[in-house]
Structure formats: structure tokens, C-alpha cells
Amino acid sequence: FTYLAVILSFSSYAANLDVGQGRKFSRIEEANDAAKDGDTILVHSLPGNAAYEKTAVFVIRRNLTFKAVPADKSKLVPLSGKGFDYSGEGRIPRAIFQFNKDADNCLLEGFELFDAHNNSFNGAGVRINQANDVTVRNCNIHGNDMGIMSNGDGTQDTARNQLFENCIIHDNGTE
Numbered sequence: 424f425t426y427l428a429v430i431l432s433f434s435s436y437a438a439n440l441d442v443g444q445g446r447k448f449s450r451i452e453e454a455n456d457a458a459k460d461g462d463t464i465l466v467h468s469l470p471g472n473a474a475y476e477k478t479a480v481f482v483i484r485r486n487l488t489f490k491a492v493p494a495d496k497s498k499l500v501p502l503s504g505k506g507f508d509y510s511g512e513g514r515i516p517r518a519i520f521q522f523n524k525d526a527d528n529c530l531l532e533g534f535e536l537f538d539a540h541n542n543s544f545n546g547a548g549v550r551i552n553q554a555n556d557v558t559v560r561n562c563n564i565h566g567n568d569m570g571i572m573s574n575g576d577g578t579q580d581t582a583r584n585q586l587f588e589n590c591i592i593h594d595n596g597t598e
Contacts, residue, residue, distance in 0.1 A: 436459065436461065437459075437461040437462055437463065438458075438459070438462050438463075439462070439463050439464075439465055440454040440457060440458060440462055440463070440464045440465065441454075441465050441467065442454045442464060442465065442466045442467060443466065443467030443468070443469065443492075444467075444469055444470060446467060450475070450478075451464065451466055451475060451478060451480050451489070451502075452478070452479065452480055452481075454466075455480050455481070455482060455484075455487075455489075458484055458487055459484065460484050460485045460486050460487070461485070461486040461487070462484075462487060462488075463487075463488040463490060464487065464488065464489045464490070465490055465492050466489065466490065466491050466492060466500050466534070467492045467494075467500070468491075468492065468493045468494040468495075468498070468500050472493070472494065472495070472498055472500075472501065473501070474501035474502060474503040474535075474537075475500070475501070475502050475503065476503050476505065476506070477503070477504065477505070477506055477507040478502040478503065478504060478507075478519050478536075479504070479507055479509065479515065479516050479519065480516065480519065480520045480521065481514050481515070481516045481521055481523065482520065482521060482522045482523060482526040482529060482554075483523050483525065483526055484526060484529075485525065485526060485527050485528055485529070486527075486528045486529065487526070487529045487530075488529070488530045488532070489520070489529070489530065489531045489532070489534075490530070490532050490533060491532060491533030491534050492533075493533065499533055499534055499535040499561070499562070499563055500533060500534050500535070501534070501535040501537070502519050502534050502535065502536050502537075503537055503538045504519050504536075504537070504538045504539035504540065504546060504567070505537075505538040507539075508540075508541055508542070509539050509540065509541040509546035509547070510541055510542070510543075511541070511543075516550065517541065517545060517546060517547060517550050517552075517572065518539055518546065518547035518548060518549055518550035518567075518572060519536045519539050519547070519548055519549065519567075520536070520548070520549050520550070521549075521550040521551075521552055522549075522550070522551045522552060522554035522557045523552045523553065523554060524552065524553035524554060524576075524581065525553075525554070526554040526557075527554055527555040527556050527557075528555070528556045528557075529554065529556075529557050529558070530557075530558045530559075530560065531549065531557075531558070531559045531560070531562065532558075532559075532560040532561055532562070533560075533561050533562065534562050534563075535562070535563045535564075535565075536548035536549065536562060536563070536564045536565075536567070537563075537564075537565050537566040537567060538566050538567065539567040539568065539569075540567070540568050541568065543568075544568045544597045545568050545569050545572060546567055546568040546569065547567055547568065547569040547570065547571055547572040548562075548564035548565075548567045548569075548570050548571060548592075548595070549562075549564060549570075549571045549572070550571070550572040550573065551571075551572075551573040551574075551582060551585055552573075552574060553574065553575055553576055553581040553582055554581075554582070555580075555581065555582065555583040555584055556583065556584045557584075557585050557586070558585075558586045558587075558588060559571075559585075559586070559587045559588070559590055560586075560587075560588045560589055560590070561588070561589045561590065562587075562590045562591075563590070563591045563593075564590060564591070564592045564593075564595070565591070565592070565593050565594045565595060566594055566595065567595045568595070568596070568597050569595055569596070570592040570593075570595035571587065571592060573585060
């Protein structure tokens with residue numbers, strides 16, 4: 424009974440946070456900072472399907488969903504890292520989306536992620552940094568130093584159950 428009460432209590436507090444022009448949040452990073460465990464961040468297309476620029480999302484919450492809401496259902500919402508240095512210093516991610524330790528059970532869905540670079544040549548579209556049970560679905564990841572990057576802490580308790588489903592990962596790497 425207690426378990427059911429916790430689930431019902433948890434689900435009643437989950438919120439949808441809208442990102443886009445004229446929405447409560449203009450940047451994904453702002454919505455991510457305001458999010459609570461279990462929230463869904465809905466990222467709406469920008470006018471003309473322009474890319475969100477210098478996107479750098481450092482995820483530390485559990486059970487978050489980042490879902491693209493394209494204006495044209497056949498397209499993805501583009502996220503560009505062009506001009507941002509994904510250094511990994513402090514709270515600066517090494518990826519457009521970086522899921523950190525304890526950011527378990529997260530979902531990233533419906534994005535085009537491109538142009539993540541840094542001086543170490545390991546800027547990624549997506550980095551899973553010790554988080555468990557992360558799913559990346561229906562994404563196109565290209566033109567980054569690394570398409571995806573993952574690491575644990577050397578134990579079997581981190582970086583478990585990573586699923587990349589219906590993703591196209593291509594043309595990444597440095598020359």
C-alpha cells in the first residue's frame with residue numbers, strides 16, 4: 424500500500440515544461456534547471472524549424488523525458504552545438520545532452536543533434552555519464568566529434584541499460 428501511495432504521489436506532481444518561442448522557457452537548459460524528478464520537457468520547433476543553438480543540457484534529475492514537438496510531424500527538432508565548447512569543466516557538459524550519475528530512467532526523443540565539438544575532440548551528441556536506464560529514441564546524431572559517448576565508474580552499478588532505438592548515428596568523428 425505504501426508503495427502505491429508513493430507512486431500516486433509521485434505521478435501527481437509531474438509537470439510538463441514547454442520550451443520554444445513564446446513559451447514559458449526559451450531554452451532547454453532553463454527548463455532542465457527548473458525540472459523536478461518525473462517531469463516532461465516538451466521542446467517545440469522554432470519558426471522555420473531553425474535549430475536551438477549552443478545547446479548544452481547537463482541532466483542531473485531522474486525520470487525526465489525530453490520530447491521534441493515538431494511543427495511538421497515528419498521532422499525532428501534540431502539542436503546545434505555550433506560555437507559552444509563542450510569542455511566538460513564543472514557543470515559544462517561534453518555533449519549536447521549529458522545524462523549524469525543518478526539521472527536514471529530518462530528519455531530523449533525526436534531530436535537532430537549536431538555540431539558538438541571541443542578541444543579534446545570528444546564533444547558528443549549524447550553522453551551517458553554513469554546514468555542508468557537511459558533511452559534515446561528517434562534521433563539523428565551527426566557531425567559531432569563523437570556521436571555518442573558513455574562511461575561508468577568501473578562497477579556494474581553505473582551506465583546500465585542504455586538503449587538507442589530507431590536512431591541514425593552517422594558522419595561523426597574528427598579528421
